[in-house]
Amino acid sequence: MKKGFFYFLLLVLLGFLGACSAAEESKSVSEMDSVNDSAAYVEKEESLAVEGEEKSTEEPVEATDQRMIIHNAIIRTNVKELAKAQSNIEQKVKEYGGYIVESNVYKQDDQTSNGHMIVRIPEKHFETFLSDAEGEASKVLERNVTGQDVTEQYVDLSSRLKSKRVVEERLLTFMEGAEKTEDLLKISSDLAKVQEEIEVIVGKMKYLENQSSFSTIELTMIENRVIVPGIENNDLNTWEKTKKQFVTSTNTLLAGGSAILVFFIGNLPVFLILGVIAFVVYWIIKRRRLVQKK
Numbered sequence: 001m002k003k004g005f006f007y008f009l010l011l012v013l014l015g016f017l018g019a020c021s022a023a024e025e026s027k028s029v030s031e032m033d034s035v036n037d038s039a040a041y042v043e044k045e046e047s048l049a050v051e052g053e054e055k056s057t058e059e060p061v062e063a064t065d066q067r068m069i070i071h072n073a074i075i076r077t078n079v080k081e082l083a084k085a086q087s088n089i090e091q092k093v094k095e096y097g098g099y100i101v102e103s104n105v106y107k108q109d110d111q112t113s114n115g116h117m118i119v120r121i122p123e124k125h126f127e128t129f130l131s132d133a134e135g136e137a138s139k140v141l142e143r144n145v146t147g148q149d150v151t152e153q154y155v156d157l158s159s160r161l162k163s164k165r166v167v168e169e170r171l172l173t174f175m176e177g178a179e180k181t182e183d184l185l186k187i188s189s190d191l192a193k194v195q196e197e198i199e200v201i202v203g204k205m206k207y208l209e210n211q212s213s214f215s216t217i218e219l220t221m222i223e224n225r226v227i228v229p230g231i232e233n234n235d236l237n238t239w240e241k242t243k244k245q246f247v248t249s250t251n252t253l254l255a256g257g258s259a260i261l262v263f264f265i266g267n268l269p270v271f272l273i274l275g276v277i278a279f280v281v282y283w284i285i286k287r288r289r290l291v292q293k294k
Contacts, residue, residue, distance in 0.1 A: 073216070074220075086103070092129060096122060103117045119217050123214065133217070
């Protein structure tokens with residue numbers, strides 16, 4: 001009886017151990033499958049990046065017949081009539097399809113006025129507009145024209161954009177075929193980074209396109225006027241001014257006489273004492289001279 005019970009326990013123990021072993025084996029297999037899936041995605045991602053780079057380098061970049069050059073100009077001139085010159089410049093800007101970025105007028109005094117304008121003109125009318133602006137001047141004080149060639153930079157951005165577009169399309173394909181949540185999250189994160197890089201590249205390309213298609217011109221116009229004063233016949237008030245001057249002179253004389261009279265009368269006791277002292281001194285001196293002669 002005891003021996004049979006012992007065999008029964010042994011069979012139960014062996015069955016339990018077998019079940020645990022099978023569970024661990026299935027868990028290990030599932031983990032290996034997950035690792036293999038992740039490794040496969042990583043390999044796809046790496047091959048995708050390499051493929052995009054190779055495609056961007058293998059595809060020949062289309063040669064641009066027209067160079068992309070950013071032109072800037074600074075012009076400082078003297079003009080005879082500032083308002084007229086500024087109005088003509090504004091008309092030329094509209095005529096050439098440009099626009100005004102800034103326009104200011106500063107008046108230093110009655111004879112000097114300054115006008116400052118920043119305009120943007122289509123590249124094809126750049127030289128023509130410069131000639132028109134200088135034609136409004138009586139004298140050109142400064143003319144500074146600069147150009148920056150950004151063709152190579154634009155072509156490089158265009159090549160990088162093509163590569164990023166390829167990566168974006170492949171990531172979208174992977175996202176559609178993703179079955180596991182962690183793979184989907186990983187693809188979404190990578191896709192967001194790629195799309196952000198695409199937006200940055202597109203923004204830089206649009207900036208270069210805008211700067212190269214419209215030239216920036218800064219104009220400073222100075223007007224120096226000579227003002228000739230006119231003869232003032234009105235409001236002279238000659239008779240009133242004469243009476244005022246007469247009264248002022250009379251008051252001055254009266255005030256001076258009054259001051260002299262007050263000075264002598266007010267100091268009369270002092271003058272009397274000084275007179276007596278002077279008389280005594282004079283008498284003594286005269287008497288000594290008479291004694292010396294005898």
